[in-house]
Amino acid sequence: KAWMAQQTRPADQLLGRAAMAEGLAETDPAGAAALLTGLPADPQRAGAFRTVAGEWADRDPNGAAAWARGLPEGPGRDQALAGVLSTWGQTDPQGAAQYALGLPNGQGKNQAIAELAQQWASKDPDAAIAWLKDVPNPATRRDAIQNLMYSLGQEDPAAAAKFLDLLPPGESRMNLLGQMADNWANNDIEGAIDWVKALPEGRERNAALERMS
Numbered sequence: 735k736a737w738m739a740q741q742t743r744p745a746d747q748l749l750g751r752a753a754m755a756e757g758l759a760e761t762d763p764a765g766a767a768a769l770l771t772g773l774p775a776d777p778q779r780a781g782a783f784r785t786v787a788g789e790w791a792d793r794d795p796n797g798a799a800a801w802a803r804g805l806p807e808g809p810g811r812d813q814a815l816a817g818v819l820s821t822w823g824q825t826d827p828q829g830a831a832q833y834a835l836g837l838p839n840g841q842g843k844n845q846a847i848a849e850l851a852q853q854w855a856s857k858d859p860d861a862a863i864a865w866l867k868d869v870p871n872p873a874t875r876r877d878a879i880q881n882l883m884y885s886l887g888q889e890d891p892a893a894a895a896k897f898l899d900l901l902p903p904g905e906s907r908m909n910l911l912g913q914m915a916d917n918w919a920n921n922d923i924e925g926a927i928d929w930v931k932a933l934p935e936g937r938e939r940n941a942a943l944e945r946m947s
Contacts, residue, residue, distance in 0.1 A: 764790065767801050770810070780809035787817035795822040799833055812842040816849040823853035831865050844874050848881040855882055859893050866900055876901065883910050891918035895929060908941050915942035 766786040783805070790798035795818065802814035815837065822830035830850050837843040847869065854862040862882075869875040879900050887894035891914045898914075901907040918926035926946060933939040 764797070766790075767798075771805075780813040783810040784813035784817035787814035788821040791818040791821040795826070795830070798822075803837070807840075807842070812845050815842050815846040819846040819850040820853050823850045827854045827858075827861070827865075835869065839871060839874070844877045847874060848878040851878045851882045852885055855886055855893065855897070859896055863897060863900065866897070876906070880906060880910060884913065887914045887917050891921070892925065892929070908938055911938050912941045912945040916945040919946040 767790060770783055770786060783802075787798050787802050790801065798818045799815075799822070802811065802818050805811040805814055819830050819834055822833070827850070831854075834843070834847050834850050837846060851862055851866060854865065866875060866879060866882075869878065879897050883894045883897050883901075886897075887910075894914055898907070898911060901910070915926055915930060918929065923946075930939060930942045930946065933942060
């Protein structure tokens with residue numbers, strides 16, 4: 735606070751508020767949220783919104799979600815919603831999933847659903863698959879699956895492969911399949927070969943073989 739009081743440039747004052755909020759998030763997330771309320775959430779400061787929302791959701795997911803949803807549209811709101819859903823999904827994925835589907839359509843909803851899907855898939859991929867099948871908006875479902883597969887494919891390509899059938903045929907699916915084959919081959923060439931051999935003959939199988947060669 736003393737440092738902030740000495741700052742005269744608005745940009746430095748805003749930076750100080752964001753830093754204070756992140757520092758306060760673990761002990762007083764509601765107080766940290768109050769510091770962020772009204773703060774312009776450009777990409778440089780959006781991470782503070784995510785940190786605060788995630789810490790608050792660990793104690794009170796509904797309260798954190800209400801705060802995040804009430805923020806102005808933009809990077810801060812999107813990051814806050816993603817932070818809430820990622821944390822909420824660790825303890826109550828069903829409750830988090832129900833809330834996520836009720837968000838208004840847009841980038842914030844897509845990002846929040848993608849975060850939740852990744853969190854859920856790391857613990858129970860079959861449940862995550864079942865939920866994603868029921869996401870009503872095709873674009874939201876596609877974006878969530880693509881983001882999940884890209885992220886999960888870096889660490890566990892075998893788990894990521896389970897989500898491939900949720901994507902419709904096309905260039906996006908083929909590109910993801912190639913990325914998975916590449917990542918898998920780098921970590922487990924025998925497992926990657928077995929997976930590719932099980933794919934139906936055609937363009938997708940050929941694309942995967944090319945990426946592995």
